Amino acid sequence: MKVLKFGGKSLANGKGIRTVIEIIEDKVKKDEKITVVLSARGNTTDELEGILEKASKSKPYQEQLDAFKKYQLDGFKSIDFTQEFETLDKLFEGVSLLGDYSKRIKDQVLSQGEVISAKLVTQLLQEKNIKANFTDSRSLIITDAQFGDAQPLDKLSKKNVISHFNKHNGSTVNVVTGFIASNTNNETTTLGRNGSNYTASLLANYLEAEELQNFTHVNGIYTANPDLVPDARKIEKLSFAEANELAYFGANILHAKTIIPLIEKNIPLRILNTFDYKNKGTLITATSNEKGIKSLSVLEHVALINLEGRGLLGKVGVDARIFRALAHKNISVSIISQGSSERGIGFVVEANKAKEAKTVLEQEFESDFHKRDVSGISIEENVSVISIIGQDLSTFHKPYNALIKNQVIPLLFNNTVTGATISLVVKKEQLHRALNVIHGEIFEIAKKINLAIFGHGLVGGTLIEQILKSSEQIEKRKKINLNIFAVANSKKVLLDKNGINEHWKNSIDEKGISYTIEDIVRYADEHHLENLIAIDNTASEAFTANYMHLVEHGFDLVSSNKVANTLSFDFYKELRKKLEDNQKQYLYETNVGAGLPLIDTIKLLHLSGENITRIKGVFSGSLSYLFNTYSNENRLFSEVLQEAIDKGFTEPDPREDLCGNDVGRKLLILARELDLSNEFEDVNIHNLIPEGLRQGEAQEFLEKLDNLNLVYQKVKEEQKPNHVLRYIGDLWGDLSKEKGNLDVKLVSVPQSSALGQVKGSDSIFEIYTESYGDQPIVIQGAGAGAAVTARGVFGDILRLTEKG
Numbered sequence: 008m009k010v011l012k013f014g015g016k017s018l019a020n021g022k023g024i025r026t027v028i029e030i031i032e033d034k035v036k037k038d039e040k041i042t043v044v045l046s047a048r049g050n051t052t053d054e055l056e057g058i059l060e061k062a063s064k065s066k067p068y069q070e071q072l073d074a075f076k077k078y079q080l081d082g083f084k085s086i087d088f089t090q091e092f093e094t095l096d097k098l099f100e101g102v103s104l105l106g107d108y109s110k111r112i113k114d115q116v117l118s119q120g121e122v123i124s125a126k127l128v129t130q131l132l133q134e135k136n137i138k139a140n141f142t143d144s145r146s147l148i149i150t151d152a153q154f155g156d157a158q159p160l161d162k163l164s165k166k167n168v169i170s171h172f173n174k175h176n177g178s179t180v181n182v183v184t185g186f187i188a189s190n191t192n193n194e195t196t197t198l199g200r201n202g203s204n205y206t207a208s209l210l211a212n213y214l215e216a217e218e219l220q221n222f223t224h225v226n227g228i229y230t231a232n233p234d235l236v237p238d239a240r241k242i243e244k245l246s247f248a249e250a251n252e253l254a255y256f257g258a259n260i261l262h263a264k265t266i267i268p269l270i271e272k273n274i275p276l277r278i279l280n281t282f283d284y285k286n287k288g289t290l291i292t293a294t295s296n297e298k299g300i301k302s303l304s305v306l307e308h309v310a311l312i313n314l315e316g317r318g319l320l321g322k323v324g325v326d327a328r329i330f331r332a333l334a335h336k337n338i339s340v341s342i343i344s345q346g347s348s349e350r351g352i353g354f355v356v357e358a359n360k361a362k363e364a365k366t367v368l369e370q371e372f373e374s375d376f377h378k379r380d381v382s383g384i385s386i387e388e389n390v391s392v393i394s395i396i397g398q399d400l401s402t403f404h405k406p407y408n409a410l411i412k413n414q415v416i417p418l419l420f421n422n423t424v425t426g427a428t429i430s431l432v433v434k435k436e437q438l439h440r441a442l443n444v445i446h447g448e449i450f451e452i453a454k455k456i457n458l459a460i461f462g463h464g465l466v467g468g469t470l471i472e473q474i475l476k477s478s479e480q481i482e483k484r485k486k487i488n489l490n491i492f493a494v495a496n497s498k499k500v501l502l503d504k505n506g507i508n509e510h511w512k513n514s515i516d517e518k519g520i521s522y523t524i525e526d527i528v529r530y531a532d533e534h535h536l537e538n539l540i541a542i543d544n545t546a547s548e549a550f551t552a553n554y555m556h557l558v559e560h561g562f563d564l565v566s567s568n569k570v571a572n573t574l575s576f577d578f579y580k581e582l583r584k585k586l587e588d589n590q591k592q593y594l595y596e597t598n599v600g601a602g603l604p605l606i607d608t609i610k611l612l613h614l615s616g617e618n619i620t621r622i623k624g625v626f627s628g629s630l631s632y633l634f635n636t637y638s639n640e641n642r643l644f645s646e647v648l649q650e651a652i653d654k655g656f657t658e659p660d661p662r663e664d665l666c667g668n669d670v671g672r673k674l675l676i677l678a679r680e681l682d683l684s685n686e687f688e689d690v691n692i693h694n695l696i697p698e699g700l701r702q703g704e705a706q707e708f709l710e711k712l713d714n715l716n717l718v719y720q721k722v723k724e725e726q727k728p729n730h731v732l733r734y735i736g737d738l739w740g741d742l743s744k745e746k747g748n749l750d751v752k753l754v755s756v757p758q759s760s761a762l763g764q765v766k767g768s769d770s771i772f773e774i775y776t777e778s779y780g781d782q783p784i785v786i787q788g789a790g791a792g793a794a795v796t797a798r799g800v801f802g803d804i805l806r807l808t809e810k811g
C-alpha cells in the first residue's frame with residue numbers, strides 16, 4: 008500500500024484538482040493499492056482563519072464567507088456541502104456574538120476545510136467509477152486535548168486505523184482528511200503546523216505502507232529554495248537523517264515530527280510534484296548518500312537577542328538562567344553562540360516572541376543590571392538564519408570569504424560538532440544575496456559575476472562584444488558566468504539583471520534611461536546581485552568621482568581610464584584605503600601599455616624587493632605609430648596623425664596624446680606603483696602641440712592638423728643621419744626617495760637602437776633593476792588599440808573572479 012498526500016496548492020480549483028484526480032485514476036488503473044490523505048484546498052485554511060478573525064471582532068464577514076463557499080462549489084455544483092456550510096455559519100455566528108473564540112472553536116472551523124476537500128475528491132473519484140470512501144480522520148486519529156497542536160495517542164489511533172482499513176480496504180481508495188483528529192471526548196482537534204503531512208505519515212506507519220508519496224507543487228527537495236536561488240538543483244536522494252536536518256532548519260515541506268513515524272518503520276518518503284507527476288522527485292530513505300548532501304535552508308521570522316555584560320565572565324549558571332527564564336514562557340532558543348570571555352551571548356528566538364524574551368530576561372537579570380554585571384539586552388529584529396547542511400568547518404572558508412567579499416557580514420554563526428551543519432545569522436535584507444553567494448560557492452555551479460560597464464565607445468564596446476562572444480566558453484571552462492547587468496554612457500544606462508544580449512546597442516537607444524550612480528547601486532541591491540564589478544572605460548574625470556561610492560557598495564573596480572590613478576596623491580591614497588576597508592580590489596593593467604603585462608610585472612618586482620632603478624621607453628601606442636611611420640615614410644605629419652586617430656590608438660581627445668598628458672599619466676602611474684608620491688605637476692612634459700593650437704575644442708584642432716606639418720618637417724630634417732624620432736617617458740633618479748624624476752620628451756635616436764627599432768603602434772618599456780644591471784627587462788608589444796585594450800580589461804575582470 009502506498010499513501011498519497013496532496014497539499015493545498017495541488018487541490019486548488021482548475022489544473023490542480025483535475026490533475027489530482029488524474030493521478031489517482033492512473034494509479035487505480037495500474038492496480039496500485041493506495042490511500043489518499045488531503046489538505047484543505049487552495050487557501051481554504053487561511054480564508055477560514057481570516058473570516059474567524061473578522062467574526063471575533065464583530066466585523067462583517069458574510070461577503071468573505073460567501074466567496075469562500077462559491078470557491079468550494081466552483082465547477083462542482085452536484086456536490087452537497089450543506090452540512091459543512093451550515094456548521095460554519097453557526098460557528099461564525101456564535102463567534103461574532105461572543106466577540107471571541109477559543110482554540111477549540113478554531114479547530115472546529117478549520118476542520119471543515121479538510122472535510123470539504125476529502126468529500127469533493129471522493130465524489131469526483133466515484134463519478135469516474137472508482138471505489139472511493141470518504142474517511143473522516145476524526146474517527147481514526149485520537150489525540151490529547153491540546154487544541155491547535157494536539158498530540159496523537161498512538162495506541163488508540165493505530166487500533167482505529169487498522170480496524171478501519173481492515174473493513175474498507177481491498178480495491179477501495181480511502182480518501183482521508185489530513186490535519187484533523189479528535190480527542191477522547193470526541194471533540195475536534197488539529198495536529199498543528201504540517202498537520203496533514205503528519206496524518207499521512209501516521210497512517211503510513213500504522214499501515215506499514217510501502218511508500219509515502221507527498222505531492223507538492225515543487226519537483227522535490229532542492230539544494231536551496233528555488234524561489235530565492237534560481238540556480239538551486241533538485242536532490243535525487245537523501246537520508247532521513249539529512250532530511251531531518253532540513254526539516255529542523257526550516258525546509259517547509261518537511262517537518263521533524265512527520266519524519267519520525269516513517270523512520271520508525273523504515274518507510275521511504277517521496278516528494279513529488281502534482282503538476283509534473285512523471286518527475287521522480289526526491290526520495291528520502293534510511294540510507295545516506297555516500298558523498299553526503301549539501302543543501303541550504305532558511306529560517307525566517309526569527310530575531311537575534313544579545314545579552315552583554317562584563318560581569319558575566321566566569322559566572323556559573325548564566326546560560327541556565329537564560330534557558331530557564333525563556334522555557335518558563337515557552338520560548339524556544341534555536342541557535343546560541345557565546346564568546347569564550349562570556350561577555351556576550353547571542354541567541355535566536357521566534358520573531359513574535361522576541362519582545363517577551365527581552366522582558367523576561369530583563370526581569371531575570373535585574374539585580375545583575377544593578378551590579379553592572381549585565382550592561383544590555385538588545386533585539387536585532389530583521390534577521391534570518393541560513394543553515395548550510397552537510398558543511399563542516401574544513402572548507403567553510405570558501406563560502407565565508409565569498410560572503411565577506413560581497414559585504415555580507417554574518418551577525419553570528421555556529422556549527423554542530425557532529426552533524427556537519429553550519430548556521431549563520433544574517434540581516435534579512437541580505438538574505439537573498441547571501442544565499443546565492445553561498446550556493447554558488449558550495450556547489451559546482453557557475454559563479455555569477457555581475458558587471459556594470461561604464462563607457463561603451465571603442466574600448467568599452469569591444470569589451471562587451473568580447474565578453475558576449477566568449478562567455479559560454481568561460482562558463483564551461485571556468486564555471487564563471489559573466490553577466491553584464493548594466494551598460495552606461497554619460498547619459499543613459501541599460502539595466503537588465505539577467506544580462507544584456509547581442510542587441511545591446513539598440514536596447515540602449517530604446518530602453519536606456521537617464522541615471523545616477525546611486526540608481527545602479529540600488530538596482531544591484533534590489534535584485535540581490537552578487538560579485539559586483541564596475542568597469543570604467545571612459546576617459547572621464549567626472550566619472551572617477553563615483554569610485555568611492557561604488558567601492559562602499561560592494562563593487563570591485565576595473566579601469567582602462569587612467570585619470571583616477573593620476574589625480575592628487577591624497578586621492579590615490581584615500582581610494583586605496585577605501586578599497587582596503589571594504590576589502591575590494593582595483594585592477595587597471597591597461598592604464599600603461601594597453602594589454603601588455605606591465606603593471607603586474609612592476610608590482611611583482613617591487614613587492615619581491617627588487618630595486619627598480621629606472622623605467623624608460625615609448626609609452627604611447629599612438630605616438631609610437633605616429634613617429635615610427637613619420638620617420639620611415641615620406642608622408643605628411645597630419646596624414647599619419649589622422650591615421651593613428653582612425654585606428655583607435657589615440658585618446659578620445661587626441662590632444663591628450665599630443666600634449667604629452669597621456670604619457671605623463673602613464674609615467675606617474677608607474678612611479679606610484681613604486682611607492683613614489685609624485686604629483687602630476689612633477690612630470691616634465693614636452694608638449695608636442697604648438698602653442699597657437701592648444702586652445703579650443705577638439706574638433707577645431709582636428710580641422711587644423713595641417714598646421715603641424717611644417718613644424719615636424721623641420722624637426723625631422725634637423726636630425727643626425729640614420730636617426731629617428733621617438734616620444735619617450737623616463738622615470739629616473741634615486742627611486743628609493745619620496746619622489747622620482749619624471750620626463751616626457753621627444754628624442755632623436757639611432758635607428759639601430761632598441762628604441763629606434765620599434766615598429767607600428769608598439770610600445771616598449773625598459774625596466775632597469777639592481778639585479779639585472781645594465782641589461783633591462785624589456786616588455787614590448789602593441790601599446791594601443793581597442794581590441795588589445797579590451798582584452799586587457801577582460802583579463803583584469805577574470806583575475807578578479809579568481810581572487811574571489
Ligand SMILES: NC(=O)C1=CN([C@@H]2O[C@H](COP(=O)(O)OP(=O)(O)OC[C@H]3O[C@@H](n4cnc5c(N)ncnc54)[C@H](O)[C@@H]3O)[C@@H](O)[C@H]2O)C=CC1
Pocket residue numbers: 461462463464465466467495496497498544545546547549550567568569597598601628655656657658659790791792793796
Ligand atoms: N584606445 C586605446 O588604445 C586605449 C585606451 N585606454 C583608455 O580607455 C578609455 C576609453 O577609450 P576609448 O574607448 O577609446 O574612448 P571612447 O571615447 O571611444 O569611449 C568613451 C566612452 O565613455 C563614455 N563616457 C564619457 N563620460 C562618461 C561618464 N561620465 N559616464 C559614463 N560614460 C561616459 C562616452 O559616452 C563614450 O561612450 C580611455 O580612458 C582611454 O584612455 C587605455 C588603454 C589603451
Ligand SMILES: N[C@@H](CC=O)C(=O)O
Pocket residue numbers: 597598599600601626627628629630656657658664669790791792
Ligand atoms: N592613447 C593611448 C592609448 C593607450 O593608453 C596611447 O596612444 O598609448
